[in-house]
Amino acid sequence: xxERRTGLPELKDAKKGxxxxxxxxxxxxxLSFGHARGLVINSTYREMYDGVFILRFDDTDTKVKxxxxxxxxxxxxxxxxxxxxxxxxxxxxxxxxxxYYEHATMMLEKGYGYVCQCSAEAFKEHRVGKTDCPCRNxxxxxxxxxxxxxxxxEFSPGDVVVRVKTDMTLKNPAxxxxxxxxxxxxxxxxxxxxEVGSKYVVWPLLDFQSAVEDHLQGVTHIVRGxxxxxxxxxxxxxxxxxGWKYPETMYxxxxxxxxxGGFSTSKMRxxxxxxxxxxxxxxxLPTLEGLKGRGISxxxxxxxxxxxxxxxxxxxxxxxxxxxHNTKVVDAKAPRLSFIREAVLCSLExxxxxxxxxxxxxxxxxxxxxxxxxxxDGTVYIEQEDVEKGHLRLKEFADVDLVGSRAIITxxxxxxxxxxxxxxxxxxSTEGTLISTSNNEIHTQKGRIEKxxxxxxxxxxxxxxxxxxxxxDGSFILCHEASVDEK
RNA sequence: GCUCGUAUAGUGUAGUGGCCCAUCAUGAAGGACUCUCAUUCCUUCGACCCGGGUUCAAAUCCCGGUACGAGCACCA
Numbered sequence: 001x002x003e004r005r006t007g008l009p010e011l012k013d014a015k016k017g018x019x020x021x022x023x024x025x026x027x028x029x030x031l032s033f034g035h036a037r038g039l040v041i042n043s044t045y046r047e048m049y050d051g052v053f054i055l056r057f058d059d060t061d062t063k064v065k066x067x068x069x070x071x072x073x074x075x076x077x078x079x080x081x082x083x084x085x086x087x088x089x090x091x092x093x094x095x096x097x098x099x100y101y102e103h104a105t106m107m108l109e110k111g112y113g114y115v116c117q118c119s120a121e122a123f124k125e126h127r128v129g130k131t132d133c134p135c136r137n138x139x140x141x142x143x144x145x146x147x148x149x150x151x152x153x154e155f156s157p158g159d160v161v162v163r164v165k166t167d168m169t170l171k172n173p174a175x176x177x178x179x180x181x182x183x184x185x186x187x188x189x190x191x192x193x194x195e196v197g198s199k200y201v202v203w204p205l206l207d208f209q210s211a212v213e214d215h216l217q218g219v220t221h222i223v224r225g226x227x228x229x230x231x232x233x234x235x236x237x238x239x240x241x242x243g244w245k246y247p248e249t250m251y252x253x254x255x256x257x258x259x260x261g262g263f264s265t266s267k268m269r270x271x272x273x274x275x276x277x278x279x280x281x282x283x284x285l286p287t288l289e290g291l292k293g294r295g296i297s298x299x300x301x302x303x304x305x306x307x308x309x310x311x312x313x314x315x316x317x318x319x320x321x322x323x324x325h326n327t328k329v330v331d332a333k334a335p336r337l338s339f340i341r342e343a344v345l346c347s348l349e350x351x352x353x354x355x356x357x358x359x360x361x362x363x364x365x366x367x368x369x370x371x372x373x374x375x376x377d378g379t380v381y382i383e384q385e386d387v388e389k390g391h392l393r394l395k396e397f398a399d400v401d402l403v404g405s406r407a408i409i410t411x412x413x414x415x416x417x418x419x420x421x422x423x424x425x426x427x428x429s430t431e432g433t434l435i436s437t438s439n440n441e442i443h444t445q446k447g448r449i450e451k452x453x454x455x456x457x458x459x460x461x462x463x464x465x466x467x468x469x470x471x472x473d474g475s476f477i478l479c480h481e482a483s484v485d486e487k
Numbered sequence: 488g489c490u491c492g493u494a495u496a497g498u499g500u501a502g503u504g505g506c507c508c509a510u511c512a513u514g515a516a517g518g519a520c521u522c523u524c525a526u527u528c529c530u531u532c533g534a535c536c537c538g539g540g541u542u543c544a545a546a547u548c549c550c551g552g553u554a555c556g557a558g559c560a561c562c563a
Contacts, residue, residue, distance in 0.1 A: 004501050004510045026563045064562045120561060127559075128489085161561050172490040174559040182561035206563050229491065230558045253493070254556060266562090307500070307512070313493055314556045321499070324513060331526055338523095364526060395522055420522050463523045 008044060008309060011221050012248045019051030020220045022091075023079075024058045024210065027071035029265040031078045033286040037252065040305040041223050043083035054217055055079055055087035058210065059094050060203050063189040065266060067094075072193075078288045082298050091217065093209055094196045100204045101151070103212045104162055104181055108143045112241035113164045113180060115146035120158075127176045130169050136177070150183065150202050157183040157201075164208070166237045174230045175237065180208035211235035219247050226251035226312050254314040260286050283437050283477060294437075295459045295469030295479035300326035323480040330459050330467055330479070335361045335368065338424045338450040339432055339462040339476065342384035346402065348377075350409025359396050371450070373428040380407055381429060381448045386421040393420040395463070422463040424450050433475035434468065449476070 011019065023038040025031060031039070046053035055076065059067040072092070080086050107113040116123065116135040126133045138146075150160055162181040170176050182205060186198040204212070210231070214222065222232075232249050239246045263286055271277050281289040291301070303325040308315070336359070353375055361368040382402075386392055392407075393399050399415050400407040432449025435442060454460065456472045459479065468476040 006501090006511090024563085028563080058563060061562055064560090116561095123561095124559090158561065170490095172559075174490065176559090179561060184561085203561095205561075210563090225557090226492065227557050228563090231563095233491085233558095251492085258498095309500070311493085311500080312556095313499095315499065317499065318514095321513060327526080334525090336523080336525085359522095362526095363521075363523085393522065397522085414522060422523065461523085461525060463525080465523090466525080 008041065008048065008306065011045060011049065011250075014049050014221065014248075016049050017051070018220065019045065019049035020054065020218050021045055021051060021223065022054035022056050022214070022217065022219055024056040025075060026061070026065055026265070027057045027059050027067045027075055028065045029068055029269050029287075030071055030074045030280045031082075031288045032263070032265060032268070033257070033260075033288070033291065034255065036082060036288060036301050037255070037305045037308070038224065039079055039082050040302050041252070041310060043079075043085075043087075044302075044306060045221065045223065046088070051220075052088045053083075054089045054091055054219070056091040056213065056217075057093060058206060059092065059191070059193075060206065060209050062184055062186055062191050062203075066189065067192050068269070069192040074289075081292070082288065082301060084298070089217070091213065092193075093204075093213065094191055094193055096213065096216075097200055097203075099216060100181070100209055100212055101202070104202075104204070104208070105144075105147065107164070107180070107238075107241065108147050108162070109140060110241070111140055111165070112238070113143075113162055114138055115143050115150065115160060116163045116177075116179075117146075117160050123177075126168065127173055130176070132168055133177075135163075136165070136168075150181075153201050155183055157185050159183070164234070164238050164241070166234075172230065172233065175234055178207060178234045179205055180238075181205065207231050207234045208238070211238050214247060215239070215242075215244050222247045222249045223310060224249070224251060226253055250310055251312050252308075252310045253312045255308065256314075256316040257286070258316060258318045260319075283435070284440050284442065293469070293471075294477055295330070295467060296322065296326050297329045297459075299329045303329075319481075326479060327467065331461070332362070332364060334459050334461040334467060335452070335454065336363070336371075336463050337452060337460045338422045338429070339434060339465060339468075340381045340383050340422070340424055340429070340448040341434070341445050341465075343381040343448040344384050344387045344405065345426065346380050346382055346387070346405050346407040348380050348400075348407050348409065350398070350400075352412075353378075353409070357397050371452075373425055375425060377425045377427045379426045380423050381426065382407070382421065382423050386419070389419055389421075391416075391418040393418050394423045395420050397423070424448055434462070434465075434478065435471075435475055436478040436481055438481045 021042045023042045025035055043053050114135055118133045123133055161179045163177045164180050166175055166177055168176050181202055183201050184203050186201055190198045236246045268285060280287050281293050283290050283294045304322045355375055356372050357375055358370040358372045361371055387402055390402055398409045399411040400409055429448040429450050432447050434445045454470055456470050458470045459467055461467050467479040471477055
């Protein structure tokens with residue numbers, strides 16, 4: 001039998017210590033679930049090859065997907081949280097405009113590109129018809145002259161664009177003389193970074209910016225989504241002009257999560273602005289912040305993405321897969337706590353009730369100690385649903401028969417197969433709240449929560465309910481929503 | 488429409504010509520342990536898209552078909 005490969009496949013032509021990788025999100029919002037893939041895969045390769053991992057902000061669009069100022073800092077924090085270390089290098093595209101201009105100038109001087117004044121519609125006809133547009137045959141001085149006019153703000157957005165000269169008869173229409181730089185109205189749509197603002201009107205497009213930057217940073221391997229496959233081909237054509245070697249490239253396919261369907265940073269941003277969600281950390285949103293807030297661990301996220309690997313297949317996975325990873329990570333360290341939903345207060349009747357009862361904090365780890373409850377109250381809270389069963393075993397305590405709101409102790413030893421239920425006394429509990437999400441709604445459940453002195457952020461296991469994270473306001477939020485596979 | 492890509496159990500994944508009547512995980516069903524409907528452990532179930540071809544030998548290579556996805560933006 002063949003050996004099963006574990007972990008990620010080897011990178012082609014990779015030498016330990018000589019690998020440079022990057023992940024380049026648009027800072028138009030904090031990172032979301034999908035971004036985690038790029039982070040996890042690339043940073044894992046960085047570890048495998050003892051290489052360099054670059055976090056690059058591709059913030060070259062101020063209108064369609066405008067950057068969000070807070071995102072720059074936030075994304076760096078999220079990267080550190082998810083990958084366990086800071087990126088080796090951080091590059092911000094909007095800081096690198098001079099380098100892009102320099103290469104654009106070089107490209108025009110050497111005749112690798114031209115300044116095109118055709119409208120988008122007019123050029124589309126040339127692209128489809130495989131014909132040269134009139135601008136294509138301009139001389140180098142003409143192109144340089146137009147380029148300077150662009151830089152001098154003598155054109156308006158939409159009037160002119162710099163194209164890379166490829167071949168108008170290329171089989172793939174997407175590659176024919178693709179646009180490299182364009183104009184943006186940064187008066188109306190200034191860049192949110194103060195130092196950039198309205199300073200530039202000529203901006204590189206992703207394919208050009210990314211291609212030049214990858215070369216400048218010495219990127220050796222690119223691992224990214226297969227939606228960027230044509231981008232690789234475009235960029236390779238540019239690299240050929242310059243005589244550079246394109247990095248080795250690998251792709252992963254589309255991932256759809258059953259419960260979320262499609263989502264995008266732009267859409268979430270709009271929803272938040274319009275008040276459909278209070279913020280990026282809302283537990284219903286597939287943002288890293290939202291997931292973290294619900295108690296999904298960084299280790300679970302890493303295991304999840306590593307397991308999917310980098311196949312080019314388009315897949316659809318249920319959230320329960322992520323939850324299974326999370327349970328593995330979280331269970332061993334999760335203190336157990338009693339939370340009684342729809343709590344019914346019953347009087348405890350019987351003789352020889354001990355003064356205290358002790359339960360393990362975590363039955364699988366004695367070193368976590370015991371939680372001890374004072375039993376002198378003479379009352380217990382039991383869930384309504386359990387009360388209806390009539391005969392119960394109060395976990396680690398006693399068998400009781402329920403008559404009205406009286407819980408009559410019949411035995412301290414387990415005497416029959418009656419259901420074992422969780423419970424709490426009045427004195428050992430306080431009012432508690434459990435938050436859960438399902439079907440894109442937030443549900444709040446009141447109940448009695450066992451007293452504790454845990455720090456917010458702790459992931460606990462509410463006995464017979466599930467794992468939950470203690471929030472700053474003292475409420476608990478369920479980590480793994482009851483997932484209903486609808487699609 | 489043009490171009491590119493992918494197709495292995497319910498869901499993911501391993502597998503680049505013989506170690507494969509196909510790996511591992513998850514899931515489902517059953518069971519053990521357990522004073523939680525948790526964790527752990529055991530058992531069982533279950534797949535190479537279809538049709539040709541190459542070969543002594545094909546999940547693996549080639550061709551065709553089908554399905555699904557992506558690109559063809561002055562977005563990233």
